[in-house]
Amino acid sequence: MAAPATATQSPRDRGGGARLTADATSSGAGNRGPAPPTAASPGGPNATSSGAGSRGPAPPIAASPGGPGATTTVAQQSSRRAFYQEASRKLVPRPNLRSGFDQEICLLFLPALVAGMLEPLQQSAESVLVGKLGVSQLGAMGLGTVLFQFAVGFFLALIIATTPRVAAHADNKRLASRATAQGMWIALLTGAALQAVVYAKAPAVVAHLSGADTGVAALAVLYLRARSWGLPAALVMMVAIGAGRGVKDMNVQLLGSLAYLVALVAADSFLLFGPPAMGIEGAGYGASFAQWAGAATVCWLLARKQIFDWRDMVALPAPSDARPYAAMTGNLAVNNLSALLPTLVATSVATGLGVSHLGAHTILRQLMGFWLQLFLAFNSVAHSLIATNLSRQREERAAEVLVRICQLAVAVSIPVAVALFAARGALPDLFTGDLLVRREVAEVLPLLLVLMPLDALGLVLEGGLLGASDTGYLGARTFASCCVSLAVLVAASYTHGSLLAVWVGMKAINVTALALDLGKYLVLGSREAEAQAPAPPRRPPK
Known part of the structure; x- marks a missing residue:
């Protein structure tokens, strides 16, 4: 499974460290006044009349790296309230056949739609390959996949928190890259800890869910443990998706999902039916390999867009950088569990x-x-x-x-x-x-x-x-x-x-x-x- 697209999918913070604060100040990103319309901004009267330009210089916002303080600052809360106020005035039925925003929305919508459609195709492709091994293997893969998705779903904050951090520095590639690198470190460290927990607890969790069918349970443990090695890569892909959204680029998610699908079919075909003939365990390793292939692809795409530089990975994120992710993780965990329970x-x-x-x-x-x-x-x-x-x-x-x-x-x-x-x-x-x-x-x-x-x-x-x-x-x-x-x-x-x-x-x-x-x-x-x-x-x- 590629990283989830949404959230409920859903997203602000500061960045970290004195070094980044100093760079923000010297580059002018910390206090730039009214931001000019970007190239992607639709024209027309709506675009002209909107924005911060009519309200004078914008105060420093919470998504701007640097500076101590609470996770949600007064400026961020004020901006959020202003957004709701504007929405309350405009969110009424109006028969507009065309809008100056349509082109921008369409350019983002089409790759997001294709990426979303690839997810059921990924699951179907793996089911077809594993199904050739037998019904027990297919059932074990289904159970292992649900548990894998459940574990990954707890960390949707990696998408939601990364998006505004990168968006705040879309015009400054160096600061955007550092914000992305901080998210990558958090994803890798969290993913490594999550992999260890899943690997250790897989037998107990699977036994509880599978009931008396010990044969399926044993196969599901093999699959889930093999697939758990892709958990850090899955979280890295989530950070990359958030960074892509921060610069209004849905192609990062699309091409990452496509790379995952191609690598999944190739790896599973080789490990299941090639010389290794590893059975259901090979399917798990194939999915892990595909997850890392997808992660490498999205990192390469971000590097091409100059919003991720590998050299920024030399510095570990400060505890203050992880705090926004941690705060959102709890809220989104409640959201996801509440959404899943009725189903x-x-x-x-x-x-x-x-x-x-x-x-x-x-x-x-x-x-x-x-x-x-x-x-x-x-x-x-x-x-x-x-x-x-x-x-x-x-x-x-x-x-x-x-x-x-x-x-x-x-x-x-x-x-x-x-x-x-x-x-x-x-x-x-x-x-x-x-x-x-x-x-x-x-x-x-x-x-x-x-x-x-x-x-x-x-x-x-x-x-x-x-x-x-x-x-x-x-x-x-x-x-x-x-x-x-x-x-x-x-x-x-x-x-x-x-x-x-x-x-x-x-x-x-x-x-x-x-x-x-x-x-x-x-x-x-x-x-x-x-x-x-x-x-x-x-x-x-x-």
Whole structure:
């Protein structure tokens, strides 16, 4: 698996050390005043009227390396509040057919979409190769892959925290390279510790999850231990993805995922069916080799863009450099666990309903996984553009970009939902000919298609939260949404409800999260704007 693309994916800090502070001061990066529009900035009146230029010189921001202080500074909090205020004014339905931001969004969206589509292709390619060894090996690979992804998912902060750090120095390659190198060191050290834990605890964790099937458990341990050697490379790829987003370049993620796929097929083919014939363990080593090939590719791409210099790796990051990553890791861990729990409970409830319900549930999850990649690409674009604009304190422009991405995502979701609804009778045939399973899929699918525009809007708004580094709110709102979802799922379980009731419970987390996010942007943003508005002058007494 290549490094995850998103976050929930979602993103600010200081950099580190007196040496970097001095460089920032001497280069003018620490206090540059209003940032000029970049070459990639779309033209038009929106771009002209937005940004920090109308508010005078920008104060030093939290993402700028150097200087002691809290992880989230007063300047960063002020910028985040200003972004929400601008969004509360602009986040209303407006029928814009064209926008000056469309070209920039499209240039980022297309590679992000292709990179997202490569992830299920990577899993399918490995499944096809391992499946030739036998059903037990295929099941062991599936279990090991889930545990590997679960371990990596705890460190999405490497993407989220790196993006604004590099974005703050997009115009200064030397400082951008040092920020990237600090993230690389943190990824390597964290990855090495994580690999040791996974290797040591693999037998106990696999035994707990695999139940009484000791044969599959033994194979899964072999696979997971062999694959664990790629964990440091997986975290390095996450830092590289964040650095790429910081300079608005999604090709880093795309080409890294492509290199992973090619190396995976080549390595697995050789280790499984070539002279080594290592079996399931060879598949794990092949995935680790592919992970390092992907990491080498993204590092080479960053070096070509001059935002990563190997010579900057000679200095270890200071503890203050790791603090923002550590703070975000806790929030994002709560977010990811809260998002995962309803899916696990729903699968358990669907299993209790019967084998046909479980089969339909699996098909629906696979179908939804494909179209969600479309909206996760919009999520990645929102994360990149919001983070880069806020790093220059262009809050108004960040809000305008967010609104436009929301409009595009919802506009794309409607014809996709209509097309899938028209093909709803043929979709289950791609997976099974069982009439009961097909009937269950046909009953639930309309609900998912009706909610598709809400999923699109929710993922874009989440990308905006990631771009604003508001991971504390993100974790709290996902936990609250998880509680609502679990309540519906428990009710469905105790009342022996249908598969439709199970999916209502699963989607409750998305609908609740969207409602909370809209409240965050619209209600709280407008209240803060009113609170900060100057009071009207008092009339003198008559």
